[in-house]
Amino acid sequence: MKLPVFLTQRPLGTKTVGVVLVLAVLVAGAVLGVRELRDLPDDAAFEYDGTVVTKDDLDERVEVLGALYGIKEPGKKDGRAAFRRDTAKAVAVSMVLDDAARDKGVAVSDKRARDTLDQMVASQLGADPREAFTELLADFGVTEAAVLDEVKRQQAVALLFEKITKDAAADVTAADARDYYEAHPDRFMTPEGRELRNIVVRTDKDAQAVVQRARKGEDFAALARANSLDDATRDQGGALGVVPARSLAGDYAKAAFGARSGAVFGPVRTQFGWNVGQVVRIVPGKEPTFDQVEDQALDVVRSERALEAWRDWLEGRIKKADVEYADSYRPEDPNEPPAVATEQP
Structure with a gap:
């Protein structure tokens, strides 16, 4: 069973629309629990469980994501407010998931994160990847340690997803896959x-x-x-x-x-x-028979059941979250995930 797209690694330098920082919770359609409004410090973007995340904190996180995934604030003024809200929401969600990972005993070793980062750097940054990576860090004003922390965070959420959903797809049968194939023929064309x-x-x-x-x-x-x-x-x-x-x-x-x-x-x-x-x-396009795509259909059904299990678990966790946003950082619609699309050429 493949992990959903929002939990997979993205290569260095990839340009995306919106924020892709651990948006599993948004795909799941959960709503962050928001307490009765109280006064926040002037420089606060939001507060989670007694921890104030400032605007500068968010800017630093975006710089790390820029070095790692190519994410940056839009140049056009009318897109900046939405970007700030999406960033605040994504960081708040990641903090909730960090706590959940710790509660479930999920941890990622420094070596695993380092190996992943080294592979990403080697595959994406040309003939002298370490030098290019050092220059990239300098351009964004971030440290390698901060980038490693972000890699560890992403890997921890992927492991958390596996832990929460491991039993959800165990009983998927060929009959389930055939039913799905017949109900969604366009998915397999x-x-x-x-x-x-x-x-x-x-x-x-x-x-x-x-x-x-x-x-x-x-x-x-x-x-x-x-x-x-x-x-x-x-x-x-x-x-x-x-x-x-x-x-x-x-x-x-x-x-x-x-x-x-x-x-x-x-x-x-x-x-x-x-x-x-x-x-x-x-x-020409082709319409395959069920026998030709049975394994693919099984994989799709397992993934969808895993997502259902993740959503059910995550809704409870998120609704209990103690988050308050500053007015300019409050998401317009916490239920709606931002679309991330890639195109060529």
Whole structure:
């Protein structure tokens, strides 16, 4: 059984929307217990169980999350208030879960956290990862010890999840999986995909030039190797592989899935630059039989039952939590989890 997405590690440098700090409680739909209002210090964001978390404390936590996961406060003024509320809620929830982990005897060793951090650094930060990581810490003004603490916290919540839910899926049968498959056929369909190549350039003018050259018959892969700014795909001739529409940015998906096999499309502007794409081939969607996806269906049912058990346990724990937010940090809707989405290109 796989852990839910909100409990898995995210790589260094990943950009996300909103706060991804241990948001399991939000997915579970629990509400933080809030006491009758009382006076908080002027610099307080919230108080939990007699501990005041200041605005500076939250800022420091965001800096750690920035170094570890790429999270940062939005540049636009109208997004900052929501970000602050989400941050306060996430940190309050993490404190509740810290206490729960201690109560359940869940602990993560320094070595385990160190090994995980070393793996993340080595896999994400290039040829000299330790030097790059040191520079990253300096850029964000955080210490390695603070980052290690955050890794330990995330791992502890993952272990807590396993401890709370270990018995929830034990009685899932093949019949349960088949019932789920028949009730949710769309969950198991392989959607139509496109095998794509893509070239990223800086300007619309550059993109128009690439489009013209490609449509006149120049090899698209060679054009990508010579012109694309995308380090991840340039050496592979811009190859993105076979991707469904849902994995692509909106305008890019419309252009890619509106083109015929072999066609060059674009330019399309995304957050990464101006894109010119080519449809190498169209891969039709497939509806698998139950026998083909039985293991996947079993996994889904087990995961959903685990989440139900987690939600039931967590609701009780959260409702007993002693949390009071300052007005500007009080969540608008504690029941609604922030959406976290990733897109390419």
